[in-house]
Amino acid sequence: MTRRLSTILALLLLALFSNAQSNPPGRVVDLTSADGTKLKGTFFSPAKPGPGVLLLHQCNKDRKIWDGLAQQLAASGVNVLTFDLRNFGESEGEPSDKLTPQEAQAAAQKWPADVDAAFEYLVSQPGVKRDTIGVGGASCGLNNSVQAARRHPEVKSLVLLAGSTNLDGRNFLRDSNLPVLYGFADDDEYPSSLLTTEWLYALTPNPGKKLVRYRDGGHGAEIFKVHPEFEDIIKDWFVTTLIKTPGRAPLSKKNVAIPKEVEVLNLLDQPGGTAKISEMLTVARKKDPKATLFPEEVVNVIGYEHMQAGDNKGAVAILKLNAEAYPNSTNVFDSLSDAYLADGQKDLALASVKRALEMLKTDTTTPQRLRDGIKASCETKLKELGEKPE
Numbered sequence: 001m002t003r004r005l006s007t008i009l010a011l012l013l014l015a016l017f018s019n020a021q022s023n024p025p026g027r028v029v030d031l032t033s034a035d036g037t038k039l040k041g042t043f044f045s046p047a048k049p050g051p052g053v054l055l056l057h058q059c060n061k062d063r064k065i066w067d068g069l070a071q072q073l074a075a076s077g078v079n080v081l082t083f084d085l086r087n088f089g090e091s092e093g094e095p096s097d098k099l100t101p102q103e104a105q106a107a108a109q110k111w112p113a114d115v116d117a118a119f120e121y122l123v124s125q126p127g128v129k130r131d132t133i134g135v136g137g138a139s140c141g142l143n144n145s146v147q148a149a150r151r152h153p154e155v156k157s158l159v160l161l162a163g164s165t166n167l168d169g170r171n172f173l174r175d176s177n178l179p180v181l182y183g184f185a186d187d188d189e190y191p192s193s194l195l196t197t198e199w200l201y202a203l204t205p206n207p208g209k210k211l212v213r214y215r216d217g218g219h220g221a222e223i224f225k226v227h228p229e230f231e232d233i234i235k236d237w238f239v240t241t242l243i244k245t246p247g248r249a250p251l252s253k254k255n256v257a258i259p260k261e262v263e264v265l266n267l268l269d270q271p272g273g274t275a276k277i278s279e280m281l282t283v284a285r286k287k288d289p290k291a292t293l294f295p296e297e298v299v300n301v302i303g304y305e306h307m308q309a310g311d312n313k314g315a316v317a318i319l320k321l322n323a324e325a326y327p328n329s330t331n332v333f334d335s336l337s338d339a340y341l342a343d344g345q346k347d348l349a350l351a352s353v354k355r356a357l358e359m360l361k362t363d364t365t366t367p368q369r370l371r372d373g374i375k376a377s378c379e380t381k382l383k384e385l386g387e388k389p390e
């Protein structure tokens with residue numbers, strides 16, 4: 001009996017030792033962004049030369065959401081770095097959920113420097129093949145990943161989960177021919193991220209691109225808890241595109257059905273696209289007065305993208321189109337007033353502000369928190385335009 005117990009204990013210890021060897025633990029590291037902000041990261045090393053992968057967290061989580069995948073990748077010969085953006089996890093800064101919208105926007109403008117600091121740390125580590133790097137991100141980490149690939153030609157493969165990117169990012173994906181694995185779950189708490197992820201998949205030209213879709217799993221990398229096999233899929237993707245055939249993925253044989261809205265969204269990125277979509281909407285409304293060709297929220301975001309890029313006239317055209325499609329949305333007219341104001345069209349901005357405030361009086365569909373935000377936004381603009389809040 002004693003010998004049998006000893007044998008069982010020995011086997012258990014062997015199993016624990018083998019698991020520890022197959023899934024190398026991470027090492028906590030200190031990083032410094034360009035402005036001196038201190039960031040925390042975790043470096044997972046396979047203890048042998050190999051490519052590197054930088055994993056960028058979503059904005060409702062921190063770097064630890066990637067721990068399981070990072071360990072699998074390290075066990076497969078890939079060096080991995082995860083890190084917390086400023087204001088997240090163990091990095092410096094007021095916690096992100098306590099920031100005002102203005103403070104959060106200011107922090108987001110510094111994310112590229114944070115990502116570049118992490119990128120430079122990764123490629124500087126002994127044994128990391130600095131010309132063979134992969135980047136993965138979820139939600140806001142998706143855009144951060146695409147922008148990192150734009151800045152760093154060493155990036156040979158991407159994994160992008162449930163999110164969106166701006167016009168520069170979309171054009172990069174159209175032109176780069178990088179192999180990209182996309183993924184999302186149908187029950188994502190941010191429904192617009194489903195369509196935007198499908199949009200990015202559709203515009204990616206690489207024949208080896210891949211789309212993984214689950215019925216459930218939540219937002220971004222939260223899917224791992226419900227579908228742990230997704231980590232295996234991503235691990236195999238990076239092993240293939242960084243070790244076996246760097247920069248290439250096998251030809252995808254799976255046909256993916258793309259929503260019709262994607263064609264409309266693609267038009268928004270083209271010169272004269274808003275006029276074409278307006279004509280399409282007019283035709284559709286003759287058959288069905290309630291017809292919609294695109295989601296309000298996605299087009300609203302695209303309008304603000306143009307404002308941030310300094311294309312205020314383009315923003316006005318896009319948000320006017322949104323108002324044409326959704327004439328009963330208070331949020332649309334608040335956004336349109338922002339575009340008019342940015343373009344110097346103060347009379348039209350004032351008219352849109354007043355319309356949004358009038359609509360708020362009978363608005364029962366917009367969530368209360370958003371209604372409060374719209375009201376505050378409109379009252380601020382009234383003051384800026386020399387009018388007294390009602």
